[in-house]
Amino acid sequence: MKRNFALILIFCIYVSLSCGGGGSTNDANSLFALLPKESGDDGLCTVSGLGSQVRAGFTVSGTEEQPVRFQEIRETSYAVVLVKGANVGTVLEISSNINPDIYATDSCPIETDRTQAAESGKDYTLQAGATTNISFLKRGSYAAYFQIRDRDQSQAITTKISGTPTTAPGSSSSGVGNLTFNKSCTNDGLKTCTNLYGNVTTCDGGETEGAEICSKDNVFGVCRVPSTGGYKFISLYTSGWSDTTLATGACTAQSGTFSAGYSEP
Numbered sequence: 001m002k003r004n005f006a007l008i009l010i011f012c013i014y015v016s017l018s019c020g021g022g023g024s025t026n027d028a029n030s031l032f033a034l035l036p037k038e039s040g041d042d043g044l045c046t047v048s049g050l051g052s053q054v055r056a057g058f059t060v061s062g063t064e065e066q067p068v069r070f071q072e073i074r075e076t077s078y079a080v081v082l083v084k085g086a087n088v089g090t091v092l093e094i095s096s097n098i099n100p101d102i103y104a105t106d107s108c109p110i111e112t113d114r115t116q117a118a119e120s121g122k123d124y125t126l127q128a129g130a131t132t133n134i135s136f137l138k139r140g141s142y143a144a145y146f147q148i149r150d151r152d153q154s155q156a157i158t159t160k161i162s163g164t165p166t167t168a169p170g171s172s173s174s175g176v177g178n179l180t181f182n183k184s185c186t187n188d189g190l191k192t193c194t195n196l197y198g199n200v201t202t203c204d205g206g207e208t209e210g211a212e213i214c215s216k217d218n219v220f221g222v223c224r225v226p227s228t229g230g231y232k233f234i235s236l237y238t239s240g241w242s243d244t245t246l247a248t249g250a251c252t253a254q255s256g257t258f259s260a261g262y263s264e265p
Contacts, residue, residue, distance in 0.1 A: 037107050038058075038109055045109065046108055046109035049113040054073060056079055057080065058080050058082070075149055076148070079146055080145050082142070082143050086139065086141065088176045089163045093159065093161070094131065098148070099132075102117070105141060106141035112145075118142055123137055124136050125137065138265070139167070139176065184211070185210070186207060191240025194235075196231075220236045220260070221260045221261060221262075222234065232254070247260075
């Protein structure tokens with residue numbers, strides 16, 4: 001019996017697991033924590049998670065069109081496209097119909113279980129057709145990670161940034177991103193208040209102009225309406241709104257994106 005127990009103990013130590021089990025996940029996380037930040041100068045970005053790790057092609061997108069770098073692993077092409085210093089209304093354009101995972105980060109590596117995932121409808125919107133346009137709703141840096149199986153390598157996929165210019169790291173800005181707050185517009189009948197930024201300077205008919213930011217109290221939801229060089233941030237108050245479907249429809253009619261509760265522009 002003592003011999004059997006000794007063998008079991010040696011086996012447990014050998015595979016670096018406690019006899020109670022559950023050590024493998026912690027070990028994997030510890031190993032990932034040892035990975036250093038990557039500059040991407042070699043054109044690669046480590047993407048890890050769910051028991052796998054790949055080196056994806058890495059591209060920092062800019063205002064000039066450039067090819068997306070891919071790393072081919074068997075029949076699958078892997079790529080990460082980074083946008084540094086996006087502002088409200090910054091658009092990442094990719095010349096292919098893709099459905100990327102978006103992460104709020106300014107560097108590699110990316111750990112898909114731990115790196116903060118950006119939220120569709122709150123941090124960005126995505127329109128996919130012949131091309132893919134990702135419009136950012138919040139200031140920050142973002143990485144788009146995607147995989148393409150059996151990619152035609154003779155057809156280049158390109159990327160560029162359009163819309164609101166990005167802000168260089170360390171630069172100061174006012175308003176939303178680098179957009180200046182102009183005024184607020186209150187509609188007492190609809191129980192809404194809109195902050196205007198950038199080149200959006202005119203209240204709608206029936207609205208009362210104000211010099212102060214709209215109140216953040218008792219907000220049922222917000223509607224974000226970005227445009228090139230401008231932004232409308234509409235607060236819908238609980239005194240007049242209680243139906244999410246109705247609020248979403250009203251926001252969509254403004255070409256905006258609705259989210260429940262209050263969150264910063």
